[in-house]
Structure formats: structure tokens, C-alpha cells
Amino acid sequence: MARDYPARCPVSPVRNTLLMAASILLAVQGIGAQKVRVEEELKAYPTESVDLRCEFIDGGGRTKLTQVSWIWEPIDGQRDNIAVYHPIYGQSFPNPSFKDRVVFLHNTLENPSIRISELKMSDTGRYTCEYATYPSGNEQGTTTLIMLAKPKNSAKVVTVKAGTKSVVVATCEAADGKPAATIKWAGKVEGNHTTSTTNGPDGTVTVRSEYRLVPTPADNGGEVTCMVDQSTQERQWAHTIQLSVEYPPSVSIEGYDNNWYIGRSDAVLLCMANGNPEPTTITWTSVSGAMPDTVVVSGNKLTVRKVDDAVNTTFICEVKNKHGASSHQITTIVIGIVFSEERKRHIADGLIIPEARAESNHPGPVVRCGYWRYPWRPGLHRHHRWHHLLHSQAPGGRRGPPQAQAPSPCEGRELDRDAEQAIRASHCHRDVPSQPRGLLRDHRGGACHEPGRRRGPERWCPPSLG
Template identity: 30%
Template sequence: MTSLLSRLCLCLFVLRIFVTVIQGEFVDLPPNGSMRSLAEEETVLPCHYQPSGNDVVVQVTWYKEKSDGTKEQIILAHHINGQTAFGPWSRRVRFRSSEPTVDSSLVIMSTEVSDEGKYICHISTFPSGNFENEMSLIVWTIPISSLEPVILVEGQSYRQAASCRSIARPSPRISWDTDLNGQSINRSSDNGAVSSHYSLHPLRSMNGKKLDCLVWHVTSPTPRRLRNRLVVHFPPHVEVSSNNKDWSVGLENAALSCVSGGNPKPQSFTWIRKDSELPEGVIPHPNGTLIFGRPLSLSDRGIYKCVAKNEVGEANAEMEIVVTDSSERQIFPENMLMLIVGGVAGGLLILMLIIVITVTCHHKRKNTKLEKELTEKKEEISTLSRQASFRRVNSISTDTRGATEENIPLRVEGTLRTSLSSLGQETRFHPPLTPSPFPTIQSTEIVRQLNGSVIIPTDGGSRPGSVTKNHQHPPMSCTYPPVTDDEDEVDEGLGGPASQEHPDDQDSETNSSQVSEAHSTRYQQTNGMFRPKPRPSPSGISPHASLIHKAQIV
């Protein structure tokens, strides 16, 4: 039994191969058995059958399958009797080839959306019989779009500014191309229609801005652009201008212009003169210009007001016109020239005063500075001169070891005279006082006070390295009156002014004569040298004691 079934299957398989070889086939079929077409365009449904062997195509018939499953005959072509179209298809369809039995493709001349569906190509051959090929037709439509702008008014609340609609198969997509700050709402329906509404808050600055609607669909690689500009109405704004800056009596062709903006543009202009009527001979024009048709006069003065109106509101602006007389106009520049010249002269005078005061103050400051520096230098030179004089006095040797009684007083007096003359001070010498009968011990501090801080040692050891020897001299009190410094002088050795004449030179000469007289009473000249006259020595005093006259320097 199993072998019988195997043999039967093998026979059927061979028979099928044999039938396939001798049977014809459909060529140039659409992929996946489906086609797409656009509405209102020509659509071609391909059907090309190639018979095999001795088969002959006798008849070709096209059918459309309805929604209820029945078939609607469209067109028929017989190889002898010709072709026939049925019903409403007779004016809409035809065969692509003049020999339908060879190329049976069907042409729908103007495709409609209702043409979408399944189509059947039926081929009748002899002697093989009938053959069929099915295909589906999808009909697309190009989007039908529209844009409806909305006129807005400044100050209105948030509302719709534009509406865009489109319908197509399949359904399109809508977007907006704009820089405005708003929001869109999209809606769609089952029949392929979509709509979008763009809403915003209207402002004056938005007027004329771009608000384009873009429609996207599979039938086009780029979107379709519906161009639109936003319209926002707002009240006008007005400015008044003049064609002349100087309004004077007798001026001709004077005019005022009322420049206005707004959306829509104002269509009505009204001119008013405050506190009075418009002068005679003044003509207002519809474009907002006020023309003075005669020469100006003083009566044309006043404040002129322009009022502009549009559909939204109105606005006004004012301008004051001052008409001057020609005589006043000539006097005014002359007065102005005088004022300008006077102002310039006053400014120059003030500038010169400021310069003089500044230079004077500068020189005063400079002189003060120089005087201060000169005073400091003078004090410094005076200090140096006094120090030099003190050093000169101290440089005189007070060593009395090799001196005799007769030479010591002369040496001391000569030293004092030389020192005082170098200082250039007023000096008055008095005769030395008589020695005190009582011994007096003077300390180094007392000697320093008497000699102006110059210590004259009594032991003769004023120089470093000298051998100190104690000589007992009889104490004696010899005091000269103090020497006063009327003015500090600089030593000649330091280049100071000590060599110049001094008002007290006459007093110095008198003092010198008095000193000479005192010396003549005390001393005698022997062999060109002054020696003390012999006199009795008081008791208690050594005859070899030295008599030293000390002068106090202040």
C-alpha cells in the first residue's frame, strides 16, 4: 500500500512539471502585487500573458472586486469581435496596446480616490483554458491646503493669529515657521484632513512678522510653504515738523507737516490752533500738510495741533510757531555779538589774573625755600666757625715748664688777643686784679666754665704724652670781664667773613689802647722784650709763682 502511494505521488509530480512546462505565464508583474498612484493622474495596471505551445489568447477581461466580494466587469477584448467597456468605465478606461490579446495592460485615464481597490486580469486561451492575475491599487492624493490669517488689534488678549488646513491621502502633517512667541494646536480627522491653529498675545512690534504654514506629505520630498505675515492693528503716532527753522514776517511758502504712523495708516488729519481759529489763507491738505498760502505775519503766531485718526484710534501732536519781526531779528544778533565779545574778554582777564597769582605764589614759595636753605647754611657755617675758634684757642700750648715768670703773662695775653681778634668779637680787657692773699684752688670744672668749656691745665700737661709735673704755684685770682658775641663770625682760615670790617672796630681799637696803658704800668721793655716791673711779693706767695691772666669767653 505504501509503495502504491509513493508511485501515485511521483506520477502527480511528473504531471505537474509537464503541465508547468506546457502552460504560459504572466510577465512584468508589479512587486508584491500592489501599485500606488496619485489622484487625477493616469494609472496603468500591467497585464502581459505569454502563452505556451499551441495556445492562443482568445479573450481578455478586466474586473474590479467590490467590497461585498462580487466582481464588476470593466472592459472586454475579443480577438475577432474587438473590445467593449462597460458602464461608467467606458469613458475612463482603455487598453494600452492596440492588440489587447498580446498586451492586456489597462489604463485609467483620470484616477479617482474611488478607484482604489483590487483588480483582476482574466485571460482566456484555446485550448488550455482560462488564467487570472490579481493586483491592488492604492490611490494617493496631493494635499489640498489653505491658510486663513486673522487681523489682530494691539491690546487684545491671547487669541488665534492664523489657521492652516490640509487634506490628503494619506494624512499630511502641519508645522509653523515663525520667530513669534506663540503656541500651535493640531487636529486631524479620519478622512485625511488636518488643521493647525497658532495663537499669541498681539503686540505692535509683531506687525508684519513671518508666520508661514508648512505642509508635509509623502508625495513630495520637501514641504509646501504657505506664506503669511502677521497683521496687528494699532493706533497712530503723530509728529509735527516744519520746512523752515526761522519763521519771520514776510516768509513765503511756509508749511507744517503732520507725520504719522500706525496700522492701518491714518486717513483723516485735522489741524487746530489753540486759543483761536486758523488764520486766513492757511490751507490744510488731506495728506496732513498745513500750507500758508501767503507771506507770514505776526498774527500767525500760536500753537498748532494736528490730530490723526485710523480705524483703531487717534493721536495728536503740537508745535509752537514764533514769528519774529525783521528789525528784532537784526538787533538780536548785534546784542548777541556784544555779549559774546564781553564774555570772551572777561574770560581772558580772569585767565590772566589766575596766571599772575599762580606765578607770584610760585616765586614766593621758591624764595621762602631759598631763605630757609640759606639760614640753615648760615647756622651750619657759624657753628663750624665757633668750633674752629675753640680749637684755635685750645691749640695754644699752656705748658709753663720752660717759661719764666716774666714771659708767662705776655704769652697768655698774646694768645688771648690772637684768639679774640680771630673771632672778630668786641673785646674789652681789664687790668688783672691783685692776687688774693688767700690761696685759691680752682677745679677743672671751674676752669672750664671760665674759659668757655676750654680746659687750661695748670700743671702744663695739656699735650698727650707729656710728663705731668706738680708745680706748686701760689693761687691767685685773675679774672677778665666776659667777652660778648654780638654776631657769629667765620674764621678767616675757614674762608668766612671775619676779615670784613665790623661796626665795632673802633671799640676794639679803644680797648687795645687801654690794654697797652695797663701793660705799661705793669711791664717794662728790656732788650726788645716786655718784662714785669719788680714789686714786693706779698707774704705767703712764692716769688716764683706764675701770674696768668685768664679771659672768660662767652
């Protein structure tokens, strides 16, 4: 029976029209119930001002407005009146924390909008514009105020000492922001970071990040970049930090060219130090005792004004900073020629070519000039006696090819006059397989020629060493 009821008793068109009209009326009444117009949400920053707008909408004009109040409801707290307007009794600001910061923009009940100045982070909350009306009673509208804060961003380097443990070498902070910021790192220096947050009493958040690594001297001067993102910033904040890793100094001596011959002027040694902080002390010393008279020291530079036997020694450079000291030494060999009396007699007799040696006041290689160290004997070809006259020989007189040093340690030396005369008086051998460097001069006044080039029967002579 029930199933057949709609078919047997259809709803009349008049009844349908009445039901639809009732539904529309209820909807209109529901819409009309919201007579207080406000903004749903506002965002503001500390120290700034914000306008809270409120307007009463009365289409028929039948509602009588008695009074309007602004009520503040903090996130954690109770509702409290901050501003009241009455058309007869005027304005009132009962909350001390808003006193002198709140004003009515219009002195009317229909538009009781207010302005709050010198905003604080604690002003966050819900603000309700509430009317006392007749005959409908209280009408209200609520605005949520969201306080934002731009973070105070900073980044700084942390000076550390080179070591074997991971330590903080840089920090980055986004302080007192709302909402909380995000911190990231970038750079070629390999490390990792940790981030922490701290909530402030006013609702702000401080984000702090630390960059860590195991510091080495190679990391000194390396760069890392801190990047901060936060919704209140127009663009990403970034700051590049140059790392500071301190370490004891290392040192080396430069400038020695293995060619300190007697009479050379202005030979220079440089003490090159590397440390952080920069070495505060640079000291030159000599193992032979007091610094030779011909030596002048200025900071990291040691200058030998004129080379003599006194600088045939070992120089030491020591540097210091607050983390330690380091030193380096170099042995300088002064090249000079000395003949024994026996050699001089042999030279005078024209029997042998002299063997010369460099005097040395310290252990080390002995530089020898002349032919290979074995005595002259009958039948020894003269070109053997001249072989590599101006080249050096290995210590101990070993036979074999001379050392390939350049330039020759004997170049530019003075022989005793009788030794030189003996050399000049010697007969020249024209078939010289390996000529000494420098121009060769025929002792009979012949022309000088470049060594290494054969010129038929012309005679080659040893170079003048005078």
C-alpha cells in the same frame, strides 16, 4: 532499539536521490503555477492614465486559453468586471463607471493589457487579470493601484485688531492631498499653531493649520512662513505671510525748534501719525480760535508764511481712522521785544539797560531778554548790566545763571530807536566777563571783534540790535 535504527538500517544513496528529485519537482510545479504575469503595485494621479499589464506564461504550450477578464475590487466594495475579452465574441466593458475609460492595448489573449484614462481618486483598489483555461482552470494575477493626489496649498493673512486675546492671524491649508500633508510654521513673530484634518469622500485628506497670537501694533507687518511637506511634491512648499494688525492712530507734532521770532518766514510743523489703517482724516486747529491768516495747512503740514503775534498760540493736530482718534498739541512761543514807557525814560537817561520781554497770549514761560531781573542801583558794575544780554531768563525774575538756550531768543530783534540810541550812548566796560554772542561793535566806530577773546584795552560794546 529506536536509537540504534539509523545505525543499523542506513538510507541507501538511491533513496536519497529520489527524495531530492521529488522535492525539486514540487518546487518547480509551485513556481509554474503562477502563469499570469502582472505588476504588483502601481501609483497614479487623478486625470492621468495608467497601463495595467497582463501576460500569460505557458512554457509547454499545453494550456488552452478560453477567455480573459479584468476584475476591479475597490477598498470598500465588491468585485466587479470592468473588461472582458473573448477571441470569438470580442471585447466587453460591463461596468458603467469605467465605460469609455478602459481599452485593451492588444487584441490577444496572451497579452490582454488595458489602459484606464481620466483616473479618479475612487479608482483606487485591486485589479485582477483572470484567465479561463483548459485543462488547468482559472489562472490570475493581481495589481494594486494606489491613487495619489498632490495637495492644493494656500496660505493667507487674517486681518485682526490689536487686543489682549489670542486670535488667528494667519491660516495655511493643504487641500485634497493623498497621503495627508504635514504643515509647519516659522517666523520671528512669537505665536503658536493648531492643525486639523478632514477626510474627503474620495480618500483625499485636507490639512488646515491656524497661526495664533495676542496681536499688538508692533506685530503689524511681521512675517511668518507656512511650510507644507507631502510625498507627491518634488520639494517643500513654502509661503511667507505679512501680518496685518489694525489699531487706532498715535500722533506727534514735529518741526518746532523754539526759535519762532517775529518776521521769520516759512516755519513748518508736521503732524506725524501712525496707525493701521492709515488715518483718513487729519485736522489742524488752534486754541486761540480761527487759524491765523499767515498759516497755510496742507494735509499733515502746517506752514507759517511769516511769524507774527497771531501764531503765539497752541496748535492741535487730530487724526482719525476707523478704530479711533488721537490728537497732539504744541505751544509755539513767538519771540518779540516790548519796552514800557518808564523803561524808555530810564534808557534815555542812560541809567539802566532795558529789560525786554516776549508778549504771550497763553500760559507758559515768559522769555525775558537783558540782564538778570533786579533794578539798577548806584555802584552796579556796567558789565553786570550787559551780562548775557542776548540770553533768556527764567520766568519770575529769579536770580541766577540764565537758561542755556540756543539760539538766543533776542537775536535779530528790533529795539525802539530811542532805546537803541541809549544803548549806543552808554560807556563800554572793557572787562566784560561773559560776552554776548555775535560781533561786538565799539560805539565810537572801533573795529568789531568776536566775543570771548580779550584784546587788551580795547573796549567791548553790546551788539547792535537794530
